Amino acid sequence: MADTYDVIIIGSGPGGYVTAVRAAQLGFKTAIVEREHLGGICLNWGCIPTKALLRSAEILDHANHAKDYGLKLEGTMTADVKDVVARSRGVSARLNGGVGFLMKKNKVDVIWGEAKLSKPGEILVTKTKKAPVEPQHPLPKGALGEGTYKAKHIIVATGARPRALPGIEPDGKLIWTYFEAMKPAELPKSLVVMGSGAIGIEFASFYKSMGADVTVVELMDQIMPVEDAEISAFARKQLEKRGLKIITGAKVSKVEKEANSITAHVETKDGKVEKITADRLISAVGVQGNIENLGLEELGIKTERGCIVVDGYGATNVKGIYAIGDVAGAPMLAHKAEHEGVICIEKIAGVKGVHALDKSKIPGCTYCNPQVASVGLTEAKAKEAGYDVRVGRFSFAANGKAIALGEDQGMIKTVFDKKTGQLLGAHMVGTEVTELIQGFVVAMNLETTEEELMHTVFPHPTLSEMMKESVLDAYGRALNA
Structure with a gap:
């Protein structure tokens, strides 16, 4: 007989685990399914560990300009990449444990594995097939496993993953996504960063502080294209003062690989091509929702441009099934996912005064320098x-x-x-x-x-x-x- 809950949430990223906590507060018998890491991408491979890296870069920048503050430090400060990465991973591990504590505190059951919607009100959880990008953190004590689980309300919060361009697919060695960029075995001396959204610019800023020669290539005419043009122009000027090379109105049309380097063919809108050789290329051309292998098509759940279509409260076109966070579309931000999840579960619970998500009032932040x-x-x-x-x-x-x-x-x-x-x-x-x-x-x-x-x-x-x-x-x- 299937285990039965009021609410099951698929995915334990910021949207998923916050929704689970709020569901428990509202008196729902709640479970959350996770296949890899409590806390999802944000906590383990996104928002949090990148800020830890950027903090190390900030301290290094300040140390190397100590004389501007009337301070004397002997010699030039340098980074030990292993220690920088170890600190970043340690921050993530600490918060990962914190999510496990929150689940236990709020009596939310953790189900370990991959979930698929087998029919409305039911999911099938199987053993995780996807190899983790690093060894999993210890399973929460008492975590459940494979089996069939039922719930009146099922919330999909499976997040997103890096988007890959045809012919320039990441290979984990020469062409990186944020996974590889976050834990380099050694610092590259030169980098090409493809894409100047928040992810691309943050890594460009970090590696420049670490001493790399960095070139950013952006298809649009301004970096950070969603930002106000005047702010973007100001940021570009400051980044270029720091030594970053920025090419806008251009694309990486081709990448040639050598044993330990790449050559990027950068094509401008007028057809001119510049070849840039670097140790590594970071692909930061956006993310796409994790909608595959969830059983969406079989249940007739509507998707559009790689995301699940929802109303302002997270409801899909199939009764009892909801979606929040990155998998439910832009803006793909952790704080949007959290708030979206709270709105969704409070609407389900009939809480008075719940308003549909107003995306016009969601802030965006880029933590470059x-x-x-x-x-x-x-x-x-x-x-x-x-x-x-x-x-x-x-x-x-x-x-x-x-x-x-x-x-x-x-x-x-x-x-x-x-x-x-x-x-x-x-x-x-x-x-x-x-x-x-x-x-x-x-x-x-x-x-x-x-x-x-x-x-x-x-x-x-x-x-x-x-x-x-x-x-x-x-x-x-x-x-x-």
């Missing part, structure tokens, strides 16, 4: 939408805290509807902007106007003061510029 963060409409998108806009800007160079930190290169930009004072978008580049953006996210969710932001008292001296100054600048009232 300098950092980039944004929420809402870019200036161009706001104009396309028909808004008459007011735009405010404020430079880090006019902020006392930024100057004291030695981090005076950056900008905050705000976009308002001239007619109503509605904050349409906020865009930042500079140190710690990924920590600042939440202020504007809160403001947008509360439908705060420019007047209310102007009357908010920000602490001094802080970087956050620039947020208010940017608002003031949009209305010709900036006080420190």
